[in-house]
Amino acid sequence: MQTENVNARRGERWRWILYVALALAGGLLTFVGARAQQKASDDATFRKLIDAYCAAWSTGNADSPARFYAKENGLVFYDLAPFSYHSWKEYHDGEQKAIFDNMESGTLSAGKDLRVRRHGTVAWTTVTMHLSEKTKDGKNLEADIRYTGIWEKRPSGWVLVHEHLSVPMSGS
Numbered sequence: 417m418q419t420e421n422v423n424a425r426r427g428e429r430w431r432w433i434l435y436v437a438l439a440l441a442g443g444l445l446t447f448v449g450a451r452a453q454q455k456a457s458d459d460a461t462f463r464k465l466i467d468a469y470c471a472a473w474s475t476g477n478a479d480s481p482a483r484f485y486a487k488e489n490g491l492v493f494y495d496l497a498p499f500s501y502h503s504w505k506e507y508h509d510g511e512q513k514a515i516f517d518n519m520e521s522g523t524l525s526a527g528k529d530l531r532v533r534r535h536g537t538v539a540w541t542t543v544t545m546h547l548s549e550k551t552k553d554g555k556n557l558e559a560d561i562r563y564t565g566i567w568e569k570r571p572s573g574w575v576l577v578h579e580h581l582s583v584p585m586s587g588s
Contacts, residue, residue, distance in 0.1 A: 462532045462541050462567075465574060470524040470545065478512040486568065486575045494580040496561070515549075522549040526563075537569040545581075559583055 465484070472481035485493075485504040493501045497514065501507035515522075527544035545561040566578040 458532045458534050458539065459530070461574070462539065463530055465567075466526045466530060466541065466543060466565075470526050473524045474522055476516050476519055476522060478508045478516055482508065484576050486570075486577045491577055493576075493578065494582075496559075496581050496583060518551050518553075520550045520552045522547065539567045539569075539574070541565045541567065 469481060469484050472484065482504065485491075485507070487504045489503045489505075491503060493504075493507050495501060495507070495511070498510065501510055525546050527546070530541060530543040532539060532541050542562075542564050545563050547557070547559045547561055549557040549559075551557070560583065562582045562584070564580045565576050567574045568577045
């Protein structure tokens with residue numbers, strides 16, 4: 417009788433271990449599935465944002481992309497030229513004068529290599545872009561651009577709090 421009780425307790429212990437293992441496996445699968453779903457959603461969200469961002473910068477008006485940027489002073493945006501801006505207002509005014517006032521037409525397009533990494537309310541994106549510009553004096557400019565954007569989720573949606581644009585050095 418005592419042997420039967422010991423065997424019964426061992427069986428109950430193994431059954432309990434099996435239940436715990438199954439519960440942990442189920443929880444892990446749920447987490448992995450939810451993370452994969454979030455990644456797919458983030459990729460689609462930021463693909464739409466980046467494409468709309470490019471379309472806004474292609475309008476020839478620095479007011480168009482304003483909705484993509486946080487407006488606090490002190491935020492740094494690294495551009496191709498000049499080196500940097502320290503607020504959206506500074507960026508807006510500088511791009512209007514340096515680019516748009518001299519541009520007849522232009523197109524900015526994002527490549528298919530968009531990468532998104534998100535941690536809570538902060539995400540960063542990297543993607544190659546291509547700029548085609550025709551200036552008012554008839555010159556054509558073509559440039560391949562490397563783009564990195566740091567986005568923050570706010571009540572109004574995702575906005576850029578930092579970005580960095582660069583072009584490869586000639587010969588590289």
